[in-house]
Amino acid sequence: MIARMIATIVRGMAKARLGRPLSGNERLLLTSLYVRVDQVATLLVPSNVHPQLIDPGYDFVRLTASVEANLELFAKLRARFSKVDAAMPASWLGLAGSGQAEMGTTMRITPMVEPTPEVYALDRHNLDELPVPEAKGYLRTQIELCAEIQRRYPEVSSPPIILGSYDLAFLLRGEKLIRDFMLHKDYLEAPDEARREKVRAKGDPMLFPRLLAFTMQASVALGRLYEARGVNMLGMVIVNQYANPPILSPQDFIAYVYPSVEEVWRAFKRHRPTAGYMPPSPSVAREIIRYPALSGIACFNNYMFPQDEIGLTPPEYDEEMIALSKEIRVPYQYLVHGKFLRDGTEEEIESQVKRVCGLAVKARAPMVVGLAAVPLGTVLSKVDIVLNAVERYGRYV
Amino acid sequence: MMSLMEMICEGDVYTIREAVEDALTGSNPGQVLEALVEGLRLVGDRFQRGEAFLPELMMAGETFKEAMDVLSPALRDRPRQYLGKIVLGTVRGDVHDIGKNLVALMLEGAGFEVVDLGVDVAPEAFVRAVGEHQPQLVGMSALLTTTMLQMETTIKALEAAGQRDSVGVLVGGAPVSERFAKAIGADAYGNNAAQAVEKAIALLSRGTKPPA
Numbered sequence: 279m280i281a282r283m284i285a286t287i288v289r290g291m292a293k294a295r296l297g298r299p300l301s302g303n304e305r306l307l308l309t310s311l312y313v314r315v316d317q318v319a320t321l322l323v324p325s326n327v328h329p330q331l332i333d334p335g336y337d338f339v340r341l342t343a344s345v346e347a348n349l350e351l352f353a354k355l356r357a358r359f360s361k362v363d364a365a366m367p368a369s370w371l372g373l374a375g376s377g378q379a380e381m382g383t384t385m386r387i388t389p390m391v392e393p394t395p396e397v398y399a400l401d402r403h404n405l406d407e408l409p410v411p412e413a414k415g416y417l418r419t420q421i422e423l424c425a426e427i428q429r430r431y432p433e434v435s436s437p438p439i440i441l442g443s444y445d446l447a448f449l450l451r452g453e454k455l456i457r458d459f460m461l462h463k464d465y466l467e468a469p470d471e472a473r474r475e476k477v478r479a480k481g482d483p484m485l486f487p488r489l490l491a492f493t494m495q496a497s498v499a500l501g502r503l504y505e506a507r508g509v510n511m512l513g514m515v516i517v518n519q520y521a522n523p524p525i526l527s528p529q530d531f532i533a534y535v536y537p538s539v540e541e542v543w544r545a546f547k548r549h550r551p552t553a554g555y556m557p558p559s560p561s562v563a564r565e566i567i568r569y570p571a572l573s574g575i576a577c578f579n580n581y582m583f584p585q586d587e588i589g590l591t592p593p594e595y596d597e598e599m600i601a602l603s604k605e606i607r608v609p610y611q612y613l614v615h616g617k618f619l620r621d622g623t624e625e626e627i628e629s630q631v632k633r634v635c636g637l638a639v640k641a642r643a644p645m646v647v648g649l650a651a652v653p654l655g656t657v658l659s660k661v662d663i664v665l666n667a668v669e670r671y672g673r674y675v
Numbered sequence: 676m677m678s679l680m681e682m683i684c685e686g687d688v689y690t691i692r693e694a695v696e697d698a699l700t701g702s703n704p705g706q707v708l709e710a711l712v713e714g715l716r717l718v719g720d721r722f723q724r725g726e727a728f729l730p731e732l733m734m735a736g737e738t739f740k741e742a743m744d745v746l747s748p749a750l751r752d753r754p755r756q757y758l759g760k761i762v763l764g765t766v767r768g769d770v771h772d773i774g775k776n777l778v779a780l781m782l783e784g785a786g787f788e789v790v791d792l793g794v795d796v797a798p799e800a801f802v803r804a805v806g807e808h809q810p811q812l813v814g815m816s817a818l819l820t821t822t823m824l825q826m827e828t829t830i831k832a833l834e835a836a837g838q839r840d841s842v843g844v845l846v847g848g849a850p851v852s853e854r855f856a857k858a859i860g861a862d863a864y865g866n867n868a869a870q871a872v873e874k875a876i877a878l879l880s881r882g883t884k885p886p887a
Contacts, residue, residue, distance in 0.1 A: 328821065391768045391821045453773050457737075460686065460730045476689035527728045558725065584725065587853040587866055616820055621854040653820030653850060 282432050283512070287311070297675075302363030303433045309644045310435075310575055312607040318635050318672030320665055321611070321648035322362045324355050325369050328654045330390070332358060337389035341370035342416060345423045349430070358658070361665045366436045368427045375420025376441045377411040377500050378449035385416070390654075398452040405489055408450065410499045413507070417500075425509050437513035438504040442553060443538040444531075446493040446500075448520040455486070456525065462486035463534065486534075494538040498545040514551035515576045516542055522582045523558040528565065531555065536569060543571035552576040558583060560598035567606055578603065579611035581650060588626075589618030596634050600643045609644040616651030619660055627660055628667045635672035642674060679707065679742070683714025684721075686734025688741055695745040704749040711742050715784040719869040729773065732868075736780040756786040759879050761812040761845075762804045764792035766829060769822035774848060777868040778814065785872045787812075798825070798832035805838045812875055815861075817848040826851070827859035843878035847871050 290304030374393035382399030465483030552574025856864035865871030
């Protein structure tokens with residue numbers, strides 16, 4: 279698998295040098311290595327496309343129960359959007375396949391709504407009763423699916439995506455985790471014993487660090503399950519999206535969560551993962567890149583930038599991110615947000631893609647344009663408009 | 676020594692009860708309430724500007740509730756400013772309630788009576804609640820692109836029940852947009868909790884059913 283990937287990169291570089299057209303996978307791989315190729319790369323995350331938009335025969339009940347159903351739908355999605363450079367991860371299990379269900383959290387699985395936690399494990403069990411995840415249930419389906427996608431589509435980058443310590447804690451504890459965090463922080467910052475006693479009267483201020491220590495081990499265990507199944511770990515991502523603003527401030531994330539994220543990151547020595555912490559602004563992006571686990575491509579996008587009422591992120595941020603991308607040699611991923619794709623007119627969508635591609639071309643900076651979500655109610659031809667606009671306005675030569 | 680306003684802003688749930696008791700010996704309950712509400716408004720503004728985050732907002736809410744526990748008996752003879760009544764819930768199929776709870780808290784702080792129906796609220800449950808509580812406003816929240824479609828179903832259910840003209844409908848949640856709100860026939864859209872309060876007040880002044 280790795281040899282095949284290296285061959286893809288070498289072939290792509292040769293083609294780029296000779297001015298010959300690149301395949302989508304070659305373009306995305308080279309762009310992710312910060313090699314400027316023929317045009318801006320495009321990315322579609324299948325799990326963010328509502329299955330019914332691709333084929334009404336597929337729903338979340340079917341997709342969480344069957345590896346094969348996901349593979350079938352992935353093939354249909356690839357056929358529908360043949361122009362997209364890369365599509366990964368090819369799974370519609372969403373939160374169901376992340377491991378917390380096998381640790382005690384009950385998931386709500388209905389045909390039309392993506393899997394959501396219904397009863398959190400720590401609402402029914404004590405922390406010391408929770409098991410470290412094993413390859414069973416939805417988690418097993420997710421691991422098998424990842425392995426099968428890698429086997430069937432070796433040219434496609436399909437790394438495992440595992441929950442980090444904070445997200446796993448959130449999916450075991452729910453929003454109570456936020457209060458646990460504040461009790462812990464207030465306890466540590468209390469000026470005297472009297473104040474600490476008052477904090478203790480409101481709850482256990484040490485539950486938060488105990489839970490994070492446990493989920494840190496569980497997160498590593500999740501990665502090990504993928505390894506044990508023979509999954510190629512190159513490009514693995516550790517996701518902590520619940521730790522992003524507006525839930526936690528970047529400062530609190532760094533002070534209270536990041537140490538456990540880095541522990542998980544360090545546990546995978548051979549293929550260092552990227553921790554998916556997405557900054558709320560270019561200035562925070564600049565701050566976090568000095569932390570080793572936060573310097574990869576998964577952290578360098580506009581996913582968590584503030585959105586206006588129609589789902590657009592601040593245009594001035596794009597220029598800053600592209601400039602920063604040149605400094606750190608990590609491509610900026612500009613994501614078209616779901617509500618803008620759904621509610622924006624075709625002209626507005628084309629105009630935004632034209633604008634951001636224009637910035638990348640002018641700066642001669644490798645960049646990826648992706649779709650953050652394709653929600654129900656979206657006219658699928660708008661995805662084509664994004665892809666066509668990249669082809670038209672995102673050419674470097 | 677922090678002021679009551681600062682204590683709400685800082686989420687000092689640990690000592691707010693004593694502070695309110697102390698304040699009541701030197702100030703009238705109305706002044707105490709004003710300080711608490713101002714604290715809530717300030718932290719809401721900070722959240723809107725990206726200077727405060729969810730933990731601060733949630734602790735401010737808990738602190739406000741603790742304070743009101745102490746203050747409410749003293750306010751019994753001095754009713755708070757009453758803006759109106761709103762029935763609020765997360766729509767059917769959606770079990771997320773952080774955003775909805777924040778909106779409820781901010782609305783209460785601003786002077787609304789909030790009837791919180793919780794999460795996963797069916798259209799018919801909204802209809803029942805409107806019939807029972809006779810609110811001026813209905814507020815709906817959704818976090819998922821798949822569940823937000825229930826907002827339109829709920830508005831249609833209000834229409835079918837002959838209730839639509841008597842209530843203003845306010846919608847919000849991460850996947851919701853102004854355009855979506857207009858397309859489904861909602862009266863207003865709030866991009867965040869603070870804006871939801873502004874829009875709710877604006878809806879009342881626009882002449883939805885007058886406060887009871």
